[in-house]
Amino acid sequence: MSQLTERGTTLSSHGRDAAQRSAAIGTAVVSGVTAAGLGLGALAVAVLLLWVVSPYPDTGPSRALHLAAGLWFMAHGGGLVREATSTGTPAPVGLTPLLLAALPVWLLHRAARDTLAAAADPRPAAPGPTVAPRTLLGALLAGYLLVAAGALLYTSTGRLPAAPLSVLLAVPGTALATLAATAWHALGPDAVALLPARLPRALGALPAGLRAAFPGPRFAAAGRAAAAATLALLAAGALLTLSGLALHAGRVGAELARLAPDWAGRCTVLLLCLVLLPNAAVWGAAYGLGPGFTVGAGSTVGPLGSSPRPPLPHLPLLDGLPEPGPGSWPAGVLALLVPAAAVLLLARYAVGDGHRSWRWTAGTAAVAAGLCGVATAVLAGLAGGALGRDALGAFGPLWWLTGLAAAGWTALAGVPAALGLRVWRRRAAARPARGRAPGRRGLLGLPFRRGRAG
Known part of the structure; x- marks a missing residue:
């Protein structure tokens, strides 16, 4: 009788543990479904609102929902296929x-x-089996991709369907990159344990100095300096874009009035320009760094000059482009603000408090330059794409050339700037110490002594 009781207790304990494990995994799946649903829902509300305020809607809400799902895929890096073209050939x-x-x-x-x-802080009042973080993240990813698969099937019946191959690559890739970055931010170097067993063993084969420096303070300082330099590039690129729009304000206003005569249409066009403004900032950063960007196959827009370009889509954001021909000196001076801003911020964050050695400072600045180049190359690759076929098949900067230019500018000018800033800060810190020396000093800094009376 006691054996049966013990066996029943063991079985019930196993069943309770399995139920708690299933509940934790199910919660992670629901979190992934919720994240995907909120993204789709937010875009659907925005598109439906624009459809409602449009004075002449020529389609029903179903097409607006298809457009919202397509925008959600584009936000992940996926592509769409425009079937309604003048030639009858679908355009990407x-x-x-x-x-x-x-x-x-x-x-x-x-x-x-x-x-x-939730995985790192289990409830003490309800003890149960701990589920590995990798399992929970996999369940979250499965829930997210489940919603993406349903949205892909839904958009396949619309007039602007998603390109299946690009979506199947872009959505899981974006999700995995986001989960990896979040795990590194939350767990630090311990996030390596979430990788498959072969990858940590491969990382263990690296030299000990490299493995120690990767999660160390130098790499953290280099990451902060690279982030500051990349943000400076984007801010300076946005400034170049806005200055170009201001210089051609008349042309921009005429294009806006021609595209949308009513206020609802103008708000829609301005909203589209706002959505694409970060892309334009990356294009402006590539312009300031030197490689420039292309607005159609065979064309180049750079600080030294712009080549002839094909007819472009009607968008006010493109009306700020310089005219074809050689570059002017005001544009060249403004373009120099882009690398100058990145170099200054990289040096500022690479030096820190100035108490590190010159080798540490130079190495930190060099690593930050490399990271800035990688980040700029990724942004340049994401900011470009195709808006059609043939002449409209290439828009944006060349990612690898833009990344090399960013790394070259920040390395060649950022390392000397960091070393110079270090010397200046050390001298500035030593100046008050000399000023606290005993005794009064005269006008030229010489000791001043009082003579005896009489």
Whole structure:
């Protein structure tokens, strides 16, 4: 009788543990479904609102929902296929709106952060089996991709369907990159344990000095300096874009009035320009760095000059481009602001408090330059794409050349700037110490002594 009781207790304990494990995995799946649903829902509300305020809607809400799902795929880096063309040949649309990309990345980051926090802090009042963080993140990813698969099937019946191959590559890739970045931010170097067993063994084969420096303070300082330099590039690129629009304000206003005579249409066009403004900032950064960008096959827009370009889509954001021909000196001076801003911020964050050695400072600045080049290359690759076929098949900067230019500028000028800033800070820190020396000093800094009376 006691054996049966013990066996029943063991079986019930196993069943309770399995139920708790299934509940934790199910919660992670629901988190992934919720993150994807919130992203789709936010875009659907925005598109439906624009459809409602449009004075002459020529389509029903179903097509608006198809467009919202297509924008959600584009936010992940996927492409669409425009079937209604003048030639009757379907044309690809592969330009990723970077501002929209922030929405699914932020939702996935929050879901992964909450999932990792729940895995690392189990409830003491309800003890149960601990589920590995890798399993929970895999369940979250499965829920997210489940919604993406349903949205892909839904858009396949519309007039602007998603390109299946690009979506199947872009959505899982964006999700995996976001989960990896969140795990590194939450767990630090311990996030390596979430990788498959072969990868940690391969990382263990690296030299000991490299493995020690990767998660160390130098790499953290270099990461902060690279982030500051990349943000400076984007800010300076946005400034170049806005200055170009201001110089051609008349042309921009005429194009806006021609595209949308009513206020609702103008708001829609301006909203589209706002969504594409981060892309234009990356293009402006590539312009300031030197390689420039292309607006159609065979064309180049750079600080030294612009080549003739094919007829462009009607968009006010493109009316700020310089005219074809050689570059002018005001544009060249403004373009120098882009690398100058990146170099100054990289040096500022690479030096820190100035108490490190010159080798540490130079190495940190060099690593930051390499990281800035990688980040700029990734942004340049995401900011470009196709808006059609043939002449409209290439828009944006060349990613690898833009990354090399960013790394070259920040390395060749950032390392000397960091060393010079270090010397200046050390001298500035030593100056008050000399000023606290005993005794009064005269006008020229010489000691001053009082004579005896009489």
